[in-house]
């Protein structure tokens with residue numbers, strides 16, 4: 001049963017209720033994780049550290065922070081922009097208009113672009129609502145301002161890091177005659193050899209990305225359990 005491939009669990013630390021995750025199937029995907037945590041955010045009771053308990057409704061604190069992106073986030077954004085704004089943009093346009101690319105030496109960081117007040121480019125500051133909610137990035141879909149177990153935090157980091165690696169590889173391919181798209185640069189020295197294809201390459205949905213293939217063997221050993229049901 002796909003629904004049983006992983007589960008969000010309560011996590012108690014210092015008397016505050018947070019979140020944990022256990023994986024029960026070698027086929028569990030990042031899409032399973034997104035769905036489970038979204039359900040938990042809606043129905044679960046856990047302590048929100050940064051806002052009044054009970055709900056995220058009306059709070060936009062985490063929409064004023066850096067949002068790193070994965071390859072699938074940007075492909076989804078391209079689709080969404082085409083359908084909701086009626087614009088057909090190529091990937092280079094998406095990188096230019098909706099992301100912030102900072103390069104320092106060989107290091108590349110790609111995050112969501114922000115407004116002048118540092119809020120996310122997709123935040124409606126009056127309503128405090130996300131204008132791209134259906135296609136909001138992985139980081140937005142899975143963030144909870146609560147205590148996380150080490151294995152859940154490790155999984156989230158592994159997903160963001162490997163997904164961003166593939167995004168950087170895609171960005172390198174959009175280079176034109178006038179060079180790479182960059183919004184900030186400090187002695188840039190990017191090399192395509194640093195960004196080989198990985199598990200995310202060629203995938204267009206989180207349901208195609210298998211968790212076991214992107215985490216280290218030791219993290220997998222921490223995450224995997226025999227389903228108690």
Ligand code: SF4
Pocket residue numbers: 048049050051055056059060061062063143144145
């Ligand atoms: S997760 Fe974000 S929106 Fe929800 S309460 Fe915490 S800071 Fe606010």
Ligand code: SF4
Pocket residue numbers: 062063064067112120121122123124129130131132133136137140
């Ligand atoms: S994409 Fe939406 S949910 Fe994510 S930071 Fe921007 S406004 Fe907030």
